[in-house]
Amino acid sequence: MQNKTIDIICHRRSIRSYQSTALTTEQIESLVQAAQSAPSSNFLQCATIIRITDSKNRAKLAHYAGDQEYILQAPEFWVFCADFNRHFQIAPTIPLEKAEQLLVGCIDTALMAQNTVIAAESLGLGTVYIGGLRNNIEKVTQLLALPKYVLPLFGLCIGYPDQNPDRKPRLPKELVFFENHYQPINHQLLAQYDTQMRQYYDHRLTNQKTNGWSDKIVEKIIKGQRDFILNYLHKQGWITK
Ligand SMILES: Cc1cc2nc3c(=O)[nH]c(=O)nc-3n(C[C@H](O)[C@H](O)[C@H](O)COP(=O)(O)O)c2cc1C
Structure with a gap:
């Protein structure tokens, strides 16, 4: 069975070349809303997105991720983090060091990210995840001033595709x-x-x-x-x- 949503999901490919057209504020708002609409384990909402608008920081992140050029080229680059620091700030005595927290944080973050990807596709945009950020995770952590209990899992390039790759x-x-x-x-x-x-x-x-x-x-x-x-x-x- 096919419908528009399934078509969008099944035709997605990672995009590694982008047009320079910027996203509108409205598009960005819609993507964030879609991201935040993802399900969340125990409704803990333990994921955070950091939008990189500083071009120098973007260049550093691209370098940390192994000089992947499309990180520089994409109009938007967002870093998705598992995040229990919010919970730590609210209740500093709660135990957050268990393996389960790591799983929950990673699951919530991935769900949020994939919602963003599908929403982007529905707007005619393309994306590619950038796990390469974890090659230099310490430097990424410093650059983004990530406190304890925040884990940068991957980046996401977003923009209008300038290529039409085959589906893998x-x-x-x-x-x-x-x-x-x-x-x-x-x-x-x-x-x-x-x-x-x-x-x-x-x-x-x-x-x-x-x-x-x-x-x-x-x-x-x-x-x-x-x-x-x-x-x-x-x-x-x-x-x-
Ligand atoms: C968590 C994650 C990290 C990824 N990191 C990178 C990356 O650093 N650079 C890259 O070019 N592609 C990256 N990818 C994209 C995968 O290579 C791609 O999804 C896979 O080859 C399947 O191709 P498709 O997305 O076009 O279907 C990543 C994908 C995921 C899910």
């Missing part, structure tokens, strides 16, 4: 949607998907690759390890108990 094929639904119990991987379906991904990478105009999906997951997971994150989390007050 997803895993066959049989590998991700199970009934009643977990299923072992179906290697035949996986091999078909790897072939499909090889064709996708081969045909796309930018960043062509020869690999499929499964033959690169080890490399990708190792690349994304960021071993310093646990120490950082402890310093920021997260999961110390």
Whole structure:
């Protein structure tokens, strides 16, 4: 079944080249309203968005995220943070160091961010998440003056697309949607998907690759390890108990 909302969700692709047209105040207000309308665990509302309007700070963030150029180019760049500092200010004695707080904070923040993404798409805008900010999470924290219990999870570039990339094929639904119990991987379906991904990478105009999906997951997971994150989390007050 298709409708306008499902079409918007299913046609979204990450956008890595933007027109210079600025968003209107009204558009920005609508995106924030959509973000804040996301569900929230126990209604704790433990996520915060920081809109980066200072161009020098934007340039620093782009550098911290591995010099991803579209961070400089996009008319809007927002940083999404899991945030229990508000709760800490309201009630300084509440325990906030449990692993559960980290999960709740990350879940709320991701839901808020994806609401923003879908709302942006509905306005004809494009977006790309920037997890690369966590490469230099300490520097990001300093630059944005983030206090204890605030965790910058990712940035989001927003703007009118200046490219029309193909949609990236997803895993066959049989590998991700199970009934009643977990299923072992179906290697035949996986091999078909790897072939499909090889064709996708081969045909796309930018960043062509020869690999499929499964033959690169080890490399990708190792690349994304960021071993310093646990120490950082402890310093920021997260999961110390
Ligand atoms: C939390 C998160 C962080 C991401 N970080 C980056 C990033 O730093 N740079 C980038 O170019 N894309 C980033 N992406 C985009 C993914 O690469 C992209 O969503 C994925 O390859 C699927 O492609 P699609 O969004 O076009 O469907 C990120 C996505 C998520 C969800």
